[in-house]
Amino acid sequence: MATPSMEDYVEKIYELIQSKGYARVSDIAMELNLQPSSVTKMVQKLAEAGYIHYERYRGLVLTPAGQLLGEQMKDRHTMLSEFLRTIGVPEEVIEVDVEGIEHHVSPSTVRCIQDLTSFLQENEDVREALAAHRRRRREREAAEQAAREQAEA
Amino acid sequence: MATPSMEDYVEKIYELIQSKGYARVSDIAMELNLQPSSVTKMVQKLAEAGYIHYERYRGLVLTPAGQLLGEQMKDRHTMLSEFLRTIGVPEEVIEVDVEGIEHHVSPSTVRCIQDLTSFLQENEDVREALAAHRRRRREREAAEQAAREQAEA
Ligand SMILES: [Mn+2]
Ligand SMILES: [Mn+2]
Known part of the structure; x- marks a missing residue:
């Protein structure tokens, strides 16, 4: 089993190979904000x-197991971002939160969130009802807050 | 701002004081699986x-700021557990996943998940539609898996 931090590395190496064609220790260190x-x-x-091996001229290469893990990490990252986007989390928070939680969700949680996300995406009426529910809650909170401030004044 | 690991400690100290009346370094170390x-x-x-201070006879005591943070940690823990339970995550996974993710979700994500959870809890018809959606997905997955196995045989 890959540990959360191994997952983080494989994800980064996979991304670097996808975008630049290679993954150097110095690039990984910079991306993950770590010492080489x-x-x-x-x-x-x-x-x-x-998960990886080192080839004299190509540098770090993912094995088939590493490639598979990298793809799974990427899919999970995308899926969690979509979930947060669908329930209304602001764009600037999504990336940070996904990076934080993605290595701590077990497969069964991932599946349940996936089911929930596709359910919300396929049902506009449910999304609208959820948005209305949220507005009511925020209005109630604002009213309570105003009442508290009035009481304190 | 409290870091994720500070939050973890304050949460544990808060829980120990709630359950045993005091929090000793040795108890905290045991609970968090760390060296004293x-x-x-x-x-x-x-x-x-x-967040805390040390009193000669009482030992570790939470300050008002620590008490508030402890309550917030406990509420967030409860909220995330309820969310995972509501979307069908198995009981034995919930505790592990909540411990993993709770210190990595920002306040705006917590609010959106809270809105979603209360929405699902208040609307039985939506919960039933979600459950039906999940069953259909799982059946489709099982059928695809069977087709793949047949093709390979
Ligand atoms: Mn990621
Ligand atoms: Mn907790």
Whole structure:
């Protein structure tokens, strides 16, 4: 089993290879805001776990297992972003929160959130009812807040 | 601002004080699966940040700021558990996943999930439609899986 931090590395290596064609230790270190020495250590662990290997001229390469894990990480990232977007989380928060939670959700939670997201996406009437529900709650909160401020004044 | 790991500590201290009446470094270390020396270091940080202080006979005590943060952590924990329960995540997964994600969700995400959870709880028809949607997806997945296995055989 890949640990949360192994997942993070494989995701980043996968992304770098997708975008630049290669993943150097220095790029990974910069992207994950870590010292190159920590990256080198993790790269060794990932090689032992069968996710990557090192080729003399190509540099870091994902094994089929690493490729599969990278794709799964990317899909999960996309899915969680879509979920947060669908329920109305502001765009500037989505990326930060997904990066925070994605390595801590188990497969069964991912499936349930996936079901929920596709359900909301396919049913406009439910999305509208949810939006109306949210507006009512926010209005109630604002009214309560105003009442508290009045009481304090 | 409290960091995710500070939140974790304050949550644990709050829980220990609620359940046992006091929070000893040794209890915190056991609960969080850490060395007492790491706990001692964090206890100093938390004291500097104004969340706890040490009293000669009572031991660790939450300040009003720490008490408030502890209550917020507990409410958020409860809210996220309810959300996962409402969308059908198995009971044995809920606790693990909530512990993993709770310190990585921003306040605006918490509010959106809260709105969604109360919406689902108040609307039985929507919950039933969601359950039917999930059943259909799972059946489709099972059929696709069976077709793949047949093709491979
Ligand atoms: Mn990600
Ligand atoms: Mn918790």
